[in-house]
Amino acid sequence: MLDLQSNGHSGLIDPTTISGPVPPAFPLSANNLDKVVEYRHNVEGQNSVVARRGLPRGSHICYIDTYIPASVSTWSSIQTSKTTHIEVPSGIVYINHSCVPSIDIEVYPPNSDGTYVNGVCGELRVVADRDLEAGAELTFFYPSTEYISPRPFDCLCGADIGVCIGRQEGAHFLQNDVLGKYFVNKHIKDLIVKRDSEGRAKVSLNWNT
Numbered sequence: 001m002l003d004l005q006s007n008g009h010s011g012l013i014d015p016t017t018i019s020g021p022v023p024p025a026f027p028l029s030a031n032n033l034d035k036v037v038e039y040r041h042n043v044e045g046q047n048s049v050v051a052r053r054g055l056p057r058g059s060h061i062c063y064i065d066t067y068i069p070a071s072v073s074t075w076s077s078i079q080t081s082k083t084t085h086i087e088v089p090s091g092i093v094y095i096n097h098s099c100v101p102s103i104d105i106e107v108y109p110p111n112s113d114g115t116y117v118n119g120v121c122g123e124l125r126v127v128a129d130r131d132l133e134a135g136a137e138l139t140f141f142y143p144s145t146e147y148i149s150p151r152p153f154d155c156l157c158g159a160d161i162g163v164c165i166g167r168q169e170g171a172h173f174l175q176n177d178v179l180g181k182y183f184v185n186k187h188i189k190d191l192i193v194k195r196d197s198e199g200r201a202k203v204s205l206n207w208n209t
């Protein structure tokens, strides 16, 4: 775990505030990514992360052991439980969203004191049904970790109409048949169950009034 005071997240530049490429703020050695991935700029001038070599479907990429615990969700954070988030000062922060993701990010919930078992709060894996070829972009499905994204965006992943979700604003805004097509973390599943039960309660209340 990194200390926010001594390291900070200050080198990270919000990609929506710039008009051209800016160098990534973090070395790929953090979270042991340097052997497997490299940085690229995508067509929109944003940073992205691509595979340095081919990786078989389902294979382990890295554990998330470099992180800063965060109590609020930001454009760059990853949600690890119903109430907790992490900032990731490593190449992981430059992994874009796609509606046809090439990797899954499985997060581990924190202990009650906010720490994570063995200081590891998640794992990156190649998706289960497709190999990742050298040079292919690493992308994950942001709603698989984020329940409500604080800064929604119109998705430019390029997936076909009917496959691309269009606007990425978090799992809360997606239908279950869409979410059901993806690897989704347990805290998201739990929050969706809560959403649906509250929805039913509200409908029932409306019926009674």
Ligand SMILES: C[S@@+](CC[C@H](N)C(=O)[O-])C[C@H]1O[C@@H](n2cnc3c(N)ncnc32)[C@H](O)[C@@H]1O
Residues within 6 Å of the ligand: 013, 014, 015, 016, 045, 046, 047, 048, 075, 076, 077, 093, 094, 095, 096, 097, 098, 151, 153, 154, 155, 156, 157
């Ligand atoms: C954590 S950053 C990802 C890295 C970012 N490309 C960069 O250069 O810093 C998340 C932001 O990247 C952009 N982004 C990621 N995936 C996107 C997508 N599929 N379509 C459009 N924008 C995307 C959005 O602005 C989003 O808020």
